[in-house]
Amino acid sequence: MSTGAPLDAITSNGQMRPKRGVPDGLWIQCESCKATVFRKQVEKNFHLCPECDHHFYVPTAERIAQLLDEDSFEEWFSELNPKDVLGFVDSRPYHERLKAEQKKTGMRDACTVGRGYMRGRPLVFATTDSAFIMGSMGSVVGEKLTRAVEKATELKLPLVIVSGSGGGARMHEGIVSLMQMGKVSAALARYHEAGGLFISVLTNPTMGGVAASFASLGDITIAEPKALIGFAGPRVVKATCKIELPDDFQTSEFLLKHGFVDRIVSRPQLKQELVRIIDYCSKSW
């Protein structure tokens, strides 16, 4: 789960940027302000651009380190491993894709769940990581989240899910993926009825079937600045409506303006904000 590996210079679209005379990976270009910034400085600063506060992607292990008390996270259900239920083949077989993604990320699938502490407050914590097949939800993601919600209900603990899912429901597992939306949402219905507090944190990107299920069902919804959040992909919307999309279309700010997000919170403030909200709602059980 550690990410001590060196970074290389990349541009906003993820392509390698050749840089003469500078060792690989020392510098990166911000995809927002285009400034060339020192990689270590970004990493030390919550993966924020020092020039413009652009929020870069954060791997799950670091997300946990940022939000939970040191060494307090106890991972659950890590033994769940994805399966190629359809025998799905596009440009490559899904089972091969899974192996490659697992090797690339060091994770079995996009979702990590468990119990941890936030400034001493116990809670159930989960993430979806956009590095693993776009953070899309197949059976493993759906099952882990459902079990996490059921455990939170049983243990009467607050629940925080940090979503980073550009892929929505995972196509490679077909209709079984779609049903995970219903499964997790039904578990959240029981958690809600039991009086549990669910804080949903939306990060870049949270789209499709993930946005249209658990990620939208928080009692409190928090978004990181300028994250892409929505149901239909912007390209699909553009093709359907044949109009220019608003500049802020499907950003955190757009959702705040239209009433679907409680607060936009910058990453360095996130832990503090979550703790404050949990303390307001601690009598809910």
Add this chain to the structure above:
Amino acid sequence: MSPQFQLPFERPIFQLEDQLSQLESQSNPTPAILESIRTVRLELARMKREVFENLDAWDVVKVARHPERPQTLDYIELICDEFIELHGDRTFGDDRAIITGFAKLDDYKVMFIGQQKGRTLKERNECFYGCAHPEGYRKALLKMQMAAKYGLPIVCLIDTPGAYPGVGAEERGQAYTIAYNLREMARLPVPIISVVIGEGGSGGALGIGIGNTVSVLQFAYYSVISPEGCAGILWKHVKFADKAARALKFTGKDLLRFGIVDEVIPEPLGGAHRDHRAMATNLKATIVRQLRALLPLSGPELLEQRYQKFRKIGEFDEVVQAKISQETPTAEQTLVGHSK
């Protein structure tokens, strides 16, 4: 009466039908002609069975989208003894892509919810070809909650290419509204019967799909994404929609195998578009039978049954083995996180 619109694989059926109507139009048929009529009739039935037994997933999509396939309003007309439409979501408007109202099915009073694609161009434009906006999902849930208040069972007919992908839909919270429906439908203590009658398009279908029973018609499909959408993303072009359709395994047999649906409701010979009345009779019989089975259950029993129905969907392994060893991450993973 045969349909106007012809699917490519229906051509031999239409040819035989032409032949048959020519034979039948003769005013004084000889015994030989009468014999031919009998033969052609038999051949026609055999042909329909053969063609429709061998449809692949992409052909099924075409049948599911057939312009003359019966839609929600046709079924309301054919199977309900009474229908009192209820409009509006009390927040924004009245989405014509989802029709809601009280209905009588034999002796049963139900809340009837159905997605409507429209038949004429005017109708289709009014309901965006069956693609509901947030106000449609909100309307559906409001009426369902009303039904639950008075103990009425709920029948949901699903028929949509997907929830509408538009600027207004996003501004009004398409994702939130569907999510909210999923959660709240899980809490309604009355029987919910969902049937995919044509296209079960992704979250837009599931948004009224959390049922105690979920069924599909024989030539309907239920998918995580449209075959065109899937082809565009994974095969880089919509022209591979047929490939995507086959890969997604979304027709009746597979849906049964994965535990997604409880039953596949047979269609009349040659598809529902050839005989609305026969299709409606099958559909009604199924709904009434499912209602009878669910009505004796208490509210908590219905909630538990519905929970478990969705709870058990999912395929995975539980492995006990060493952690996966990670390669050195590339810059793309570490910073951007998306995998293409």
